[in-house]
Amino acid sequence: MASDQSVWESVPEGGPGEGWAELDENGWGALIGWAAGPENLRRRPAVDDSARTVTVTRTDKDGTVTESTEAFTARDRQIVDEGANSYLADAGVEKRPGGFRWFIRFPGQFSAWEKLRAAITGDVYASEPQAVHPAEVAPIMKQAMQRIYAGQ
Helix, strand or coil: CHHHHHHHHCCCECCCCCCEEECCCCHHHHHHHHHHCHHHEEEEECCCCCCCEEEEEEECCCCCEEEEEEECCHHHHHHHHHHHHHHHHHHCCCCCCCCEEEEEECCCCCCCHHHHHHHHHHHHHHHCCCCCCHHHHHHHHHHHHHHHHCCC
């Protein structure tokens, strides 16, 4: 899918307002963005993750689990980007440029990201319950997104 690179490059930069939600920072969220198309996406450079934190869970040799909150680092941003791009590669989709936060425009019938994500996921697996590998999911998700944006 060599032409998919233009999908990411043609996504306008900007801070979306009402009617937009940030995509999950994982492969599923990235694939949803790809399936939505550039007309339904915005991106903003992730230049300042300094206010973000991550919860780190550690298990010692005795099985004791401890959790701590740590700063979200540049390495964490790199891990997020690499993980999403690995999933996209498995789907046969070109990598997203790194260092951005990605946003999706709500179709008219949605106003919450959780409900939109649930509808997309439900549509994908209602269409093809056995789809597991990202390469199987990608074309089904593309069709699901077209139906959702068409209001069907």
